[in-house]
Amino acid sequence: MTEATVQQLRETVAALHTELVRYRLVAWTSGNISARVPGTSLMVIKPSGVGYSELTPTAMVVCDFDGELVEGDFAPSSDAATHGYVYRAMAHVGGVVHTHSTYATAWSARAEPIPCVLTAQADEFGGEIPVGPFALIGGEAIGKGIVDTLSQHRSPAVLMRNHGVFTIGRDARAAVKAAVMCEDVARTVHLARALGEPVAIDPSDVDALYERYQNVYGQPAAPPRQ
Ligand SMILES: [Zn+2]
Secondary structure, eight states, X not given: OOHHHHHHHHHHHHHHHHHHHHTTOOOXXXXXXXXXXXXTTEEEEOBTTOOXXXXXXXXXXXXXXXXXXXXXXXXXXXXXXXXXXXXXXXTTOOEEEEEOOHHHHHHHHTTOOBOOOSHHHHHHHSSOBOEEOOOOTTSSHHHHHXXXXXXXXXXXXXXXXXTEEEEEESSHHHHHHHHHHHHHHHHHHHHHHHTSOOOOOOHHHHHHHHHHHHHXXXXXXXXXXX
16 A cells, blocks of 8 residues: 555544534544545444544544454544455445435434435435345445445445434545435425325336446546545
C-alpha cells in the first residue's frame, strides 16, 4: 500500500462520516464506513466508540480483513471483521457502510423487505430491498448473511433482521449514497403504507428504470468521485 493512497482514503472516509450525521442516519457512535485500500487486503475504517465530531482523518484506522489493527491510534470498529468479510467475498466492492437508520431498521425489525414501489428505488436498487438473516455480532454470520443476500439481488443495500442496514458500493461514497437512498425509500414507503397499499411497479418497468439509471443517467464521462 502507498502512504499517499491511505492518507487520501483516511480523508475521504472521515469526510463521509459527516454525511451520516447530516442525513440523520446515526445516533451516538453507531454506524460506520470503510473503504478498501486498492490492491491490498486492507481497509480504512472508523475507530470504535469515537464520537462523530472527533472523526478526523488521523483518527481513522487501517486494518486487515480479519478486523485486526494494522495502523492507527484507536481500536477498529467492532464491525470491522464484517466489512472485511464482504471485501474478501465481493471483489467489486470498494466501500461498505453500516447504519441503524430509523425507517430502514424498522423494516428490518419486521423482517420485511421493502417492496419496489418507487421509480427512485428501481433506479438505485433494481427491485426490493431485501432482508438478511438474524446474526449475532462477533462471528462471521453477519458477513455471510450480507454476502449471501446481496449476491441474490441487484440491491446494494440489505436490511439485516432485527439489526440495521449494510450497503456496498464500488467506492465508499457510492456505499454512503446507497445508505442515504435506502433510508429515504424506507421512509417514503412506510408513509405510503400507513394510508393504504402501495402499488407495485411492473418488473419489466423496474428493469428498464434500473438499466437506464445505472448506464445512462448522469453527466457524460463523469470522472469517478470518492
Ligand atoms: Zn449495528
